[in-house]
Amino acid sequence: MSASETGAAKERQFAEDYLDEAPNSRRAMNLRKRIVEGSRVFLENTFYTEVENVISKNPREAQLGGIPTVINKIRAYIRLRAARKDLAPDGTEIQMVGQDYCWILIFYLLRCGFVTEAAEYVSQDPGFRSLDHKFVTYMTTYAQNRRLPRDMQQKINGEYQQRSRNAPDNTVDPYRMACYKIIGRCELSRRRLEGVNQTVEDWMWLQFSLAREDDRAEEVAGDVFGLEDIQTDITEIGQRVFGKGQEGPGGYGTFFLLQILGGMFEQAVSYLGVYAPVSAVHFAIALAYYGLLRVSDFYTSGEEPCKSAFSSSDGLES
Numbered sequence: 564m565s566a567s568e569t570g571a572a573k574e575r576q577f578a579e580d581y582l583d584e585a586p587n588s589r590r591a592m593n594l595r596k597r598i599v600e601g602s603r604v605f606l607e608n609t610f611y612t613e614v615e616n617v618i619s620k621n622p623r624e625a626q627l628g629g630i631p632t633v634i635n636k637i638r639a640y641i642r643l644r645a646a647r648k649d650l651a652p653d654g655t656e657i658q659m660v661g662q663d664y665c666w667i668l669i670f671y672l673l674r675c676g677f678v679t680e681a682a683e684y685v686s687q688d689p690g691f692r693s694l695d696h697k698f699v700t701y702m703t704t705y706a707q708n709r710r711l712p713r714d715m716q717q718k719i720n721g722e723y724q725q726r727s728r729n730a731p732d733n734t735v736d737p738y739r740m741a742c743y744k745i746i747g748r749c750e751l752s753r754r755r756l757e758g759v760n761q762t763v764e765d766w767m768w769l770q771f772s773l774a775r776e777d778d779r780a781e782e783v784a785g786d787v788f789g790l791e792d793i794q795t796d797i798t799e800i801g802q803r804v805f806g807k808g809q810e811g812p813g814g815y816g817t818f819f820l821l822q823i824l825g826g827m828f829e830q831a832v833s834y835l836g837v838y839a840p841v842s843a844v845h846f847a848i849a850l851a852y853y854g855l856l857r858v859s860d861f862y863t864s865g866e867e868p869c870k871s872a873f874s875s876s877d878g879l880e881s
Contacts, residue, residue, distance in 0.1 A: 572853055574852055574853070574854075575852070575853065575854040576853055576854060577594060577853055577854040577855050578853075578854025578855075579854070580593065580594040580854075581594060581854055581855050581857075582854075582857065586791075592776055595776045595789065595790040595791075595826070596776040598790060598825075598826040599771050599774045599775075599776055599789070599790050599793075600771075602767075602771050602824040602825070602826075603676075603768060603771035603772060604676060605824070606764055606767060606768040606771065606824070607674065607675055607676030607768065608676065609764070610674055610675055610764070610765075610768070611675040611676070614636060614637070614640045614671075614675065615636065617640060617643060618636060618639050618640060618643070621643055624642065624643050624646050625639035625640070625642055625643050626639060626642060627639040633672070633675075633677050633680050634668070634672070634680055634684060637668055637671045637672055637675070637677075638663065638668065640671065641664055641667050641668060641671065645664070649760060650664070650667060650760070651737055651738075651758055651759065651760070652758060655736075655737060655758055656734050656735065656736055657736055657738070658694070658736045658739065660688065660690035660691050660694055661688075661690050663688075664738070665688075665690075665691050665694065666736045666738035666739040666741075666742055667738045668684065669681050669684065669685065669702070669738070669742050670738045670741050670742055670745075670759070672684065673742065673745055673772075674765070674768065678705065678706045678709065679706050681702060681706065682702050682703045682705070682706035685698060685699045685702045685703070686699050686702075686703055697718075697719075697722070698742070698743075698746075700715075701715065701719050701746050701747065702742075702746060705746045710775070711746065711747060716747055716748065716786075719743060719746060719747035719749065720747050720748075720749050720750075722743065723740065723743045723744065723747060723749040723750065724749075724750070726739075726740065726743075727740070727750075737756070737757055737758030737759050738759060740756075740757065740758075741756045741759050744756065744773075745769070745772055745773070748773050748775070748786065748788075751773060751786065751787075751788045754769060754770060754773055754788075754796075755769070756769065763817055763821070767821060767824060770793050770796065771793070771824075773788055774788055774789050774790060774792070774793055775788065775789060776789045776790060777789075790825070790826060793825050794825050794826065794827055797821050797822060797825045797827060798827075798830075800818070800821065801818055801821075801822075801834075804818075805817075805818040815834070815835070815837075815838040815839075818834065819831055819834055819835050822834060823846075828850050828855050828856055829856060829857055829858070831846070832846055832847045832850065832856070
C-alpha cells in the first residue's frame with residue numbers, strides 16, 4: 564500500500580513549506596499550525612495512554628467497573644491520584660458535584676484531548692449546570708473548533724481576573740482556574756497552572772493548547788502567542804536548565820523532545836548529536852526525508868563535512 568493510500572506523509576512533502584523564507588506567508592503559517600496541532604495531539608494521546616496504563620496496573624484503587632467510557636476512565640484515574648494525595652497541595656479547596664471532582668474531571672478530559680466529552684459533561688450534568696452555567700456556554704462553544712469568539716473570550720477573561728483578584732489563597736479550586744485559562748486563553752503572560760501538579764509534558768501541552776497561529780496583524784496585542792514564542796521559551800529553558808555540563812531533569816532526552824515538539828529540528832539534531840550521535844544521524848535522515856531539515860552547505864560554511872552535521876548554530880541554519 565502506498566503512502567498516498569494510507570494518508571502517511573510522503574518524501575519531501577513539507578520541503579517547500581518549511582523552506583519558505585517569508586514567515587507570514589500562507590505556506591509558513593500553515594506549517595506552523597500543523598506543528599502546533601500535531602504536538603498538542605501527540606501530548607494528549609501520550610497522556611491518555613498513560614492514564615489507561617495506570618488504571619490497568621491498579622484496578623483495585625481505580626475501581627473502573629461499569630462501562631469503561633472515556634469519562635469513567637478519567638474518573639478512575641482521578642480516584643487513583645486522590646488516593647495518593649497527588650491532586651493538589653494540602654489545604655486546597657477542591658469543588659465537588661455529586662461524586663465528581665468536577666473541575667478536575669473537566670481538566671483531565673481536556674488534557675487527554677476529549678473536548679467534546681468535556682462539553683457533554685458540563686451540559687448534561689444538572690449539578691454542574693447549576694454550579695456554573697456561564698462555563699457551560701464557554702465550554703460548548705469552545706468544543707466546536709477549540710476557540711471562543713472575541714466577545715466571549717473577553718467575558719471569560721474578565722471572570723478569570725476577578726476570581727484571581729478577589730479570592731484568598733486556596734479558596735478557589737485551582738483546576739477551575741486551569742479550565743478557565745485553557746478555554747479562554749486567560750492571562751497569556753503567565754502560561755503556567757498554579758496549584759496543579761504538572762510534569763514537563765503537562766507544561767508543554769499547555770503551551771500548545773494556548774498557542775494560535777493567525778495573522779498577527781489581526782490579533783489583539785494581548786492575544787498574540789504562537790509557535791515562535793514557544794520556541795523562544797524552549798531556548799531559554801535550554802540555557803537555564805540544560806546548559807553545558809548539566810542534563811537537567813529527565814536527561815538530555817527531555818530537552819530533545821521539547822525541541823522536536825517545538826519544530827526546532829536543526830537545533831534538536833545538533834543537541835542530540837552531543838549525547839547520541841548515531842541516533843542524531845537517524846533523526847536527521849528522517850527529517851531530511853520529509854523536507855524538515857535545513858543544513859548548511861559545508862563548502863560555503865568553512866567546516867569539514869563530518870563536523871558540520873553536529874555543530875552548533877553555525878553549522879545548522881535555524
